[in-house]
Amino acid sequence: MTDEDDFAEDRYGVPPMLQSQARLDRVLVRVQDLTAEKAGQLLWVRARIHTSRAKGKQCFLVLRQQQFNVQALVAVGDRASKQMVKFAANITKESIVDVEGVVRKVEQKIESCTQQDVELHIERIFVVSQAEPRLPLQLEDAVRPEGEGDEEGRATVNQDTRLDNRVIDLRTTTSQAIFRLQSGVCQLFRDTLTSKGFVEIQTPKIISAASEGGANVFTVSYFKTSAYLAQSPQLYKQMCICADFDKVFCVGPVFRAEDSNTHRHLTEFVGLDIEMTFNYHYHEVVESIADTMVQIFKGLRDRYEFQTEIQTVNKQYPSEPFKFLEPTLRLEYWEAVAMLRQAGVEMGDEDDLSTPNEKLLGRLVKEKYDTDFYVLDKYPLAVRPFYTMPDPSNPKYSNSYDMFMRGEEILSGAQRVHDAELLTERALHHNIDLEKIKAYIDSFRFGAPPHAGGGIGLERVTMLYLGLHNVRQTSMFPRDPKRLTP
């Protein structure tokens, strides 16, 4: 097909599929390590073709590896032939390539790449894994901020398309940053609690009775009978406390069959749950949980790797940095009701907070105290689950609390009833079938310590910390009433 001989024909191409034919002792340098310090070095890089643009005797490529990208160049010369440049220009986007090249410093910073001071002059290029030519979505479109899309008439990608083609969408710099940050939240949660003397436990997810009430539970067939998917590890956390584990936490899936199609509900999410005994007052637990959250916020704020991730996310989704107070702000329910009434909201003393009111309260608290994180204590007993300990001095209220980030609830918790008799009474009051929770009540019959705890949603915490607006952005493969795949 060529007029002239191709002198470079062994320096490019599509090798046979990599089936571990030979174990090459070759060092592949990470794109993020391509800096001016390496100028003049000949090295190998494996990355994806992010973009390619041919111009006469040259082909400019942008090679991408997770959040990092670098400009690369194949130019006709003594190392590359015309055919090689043409080959490079025709490699489909997203294909994985092995390139050998020389790192060269550039005079003008390359603003569009993360590696701004260098470019790679390619001497060899091979396609390790080819991508089909028609991508379901374009990655540049997927990282474009909404406003920019509208203003300049360029495409952005809507959420459903992203979720339908999640594998491609997760390759974007923003998605990479979000989920690395989420991993950080989980890691900080574990590290903080472990250093406070907590033990990590795993609880069963196939259970015989609905823990939070029968309405929102998934039923599964279990041999000749039925079972349920756990709505929370509540019952088992407490049983561990009665089994003398003192302070426990667990990280695991939570299943809620709630037909809510909102920005913050998923049918399956990751619960980060805490339960601990206390000496004399449940506020010991509230302070411990709040401090754990603060340690997470500080870790995300102060550790270098997370700062970069946060900046990356903010490029596409700008938001105000997350603010919190030390010690954590704690308001009581009646105070919150008073603040809302002052702002013109009409509500009863024992009414639950609607979502709009929670958000308005968040705004009022932010304006008054300058914090995005606070604890709301002493909820009315009527709106809490049956195992919540009533307030000792006022039967209308309870020793229960919620925690909020940017005006949205992230944790619900309480001092639990640790007395079998009172528990039975409260269960009957809530019309719960005692037969179904017999094992639970029994665990409190043989000396149960006073204890309290709470559970947070991992996806919600990440979403709210970053100031994002939809929990599906922080769930890798989200599940909601309308989505079961991928």
Added chain:
Amino acid sequence: MALMELASLEKSLGFKKANKYSTQGNNKTPILQSNKGAPLIGLVTIASHLVQEAAQPELLGRTAEQRAVVRQWLEYRVTQLDGCPKEDIRSILKELNQYLEDKVYLAGSDFTLADILLYYGVHHIMADLSVQEKEQHMNLSRWFDHIQHYPGIRQHLPLVVVLRNRLYTGGHH
């Protein structure tokens, strides 16, 4: 509705004795029987008459230009505001908000009947706005809060809370 308004207006103008009104038509247009001949029909007509009777003609405007502006807003109240469809509420709020950006009162720097009747007319809309919406229409809220605190104007209507501090700054969340 209009009858309650007129009753409130009478009280704020200092009338000791309330007039008797009747209504006509589906819109319940108010009618005031006059001793001096033809009955007065319509909210604006009657209100203007009451103002004259109360010897407070300045409430209709002090200069010819001001009088024209007052009449324009009274007409706006009855033709654009009353009975406006839900879709139009947004644009009415925007229009009023924009207009009030550089004025203390509708007629400029003087309190007039236009302020009173617009206040009554827009009250039910303002009462239903969220804190954020009121903040988005900052000038309108400022004017509304001013008028509702004016001595004698609010009468039977509940106070609409207008917060002094901004909760929703420029940023995202």
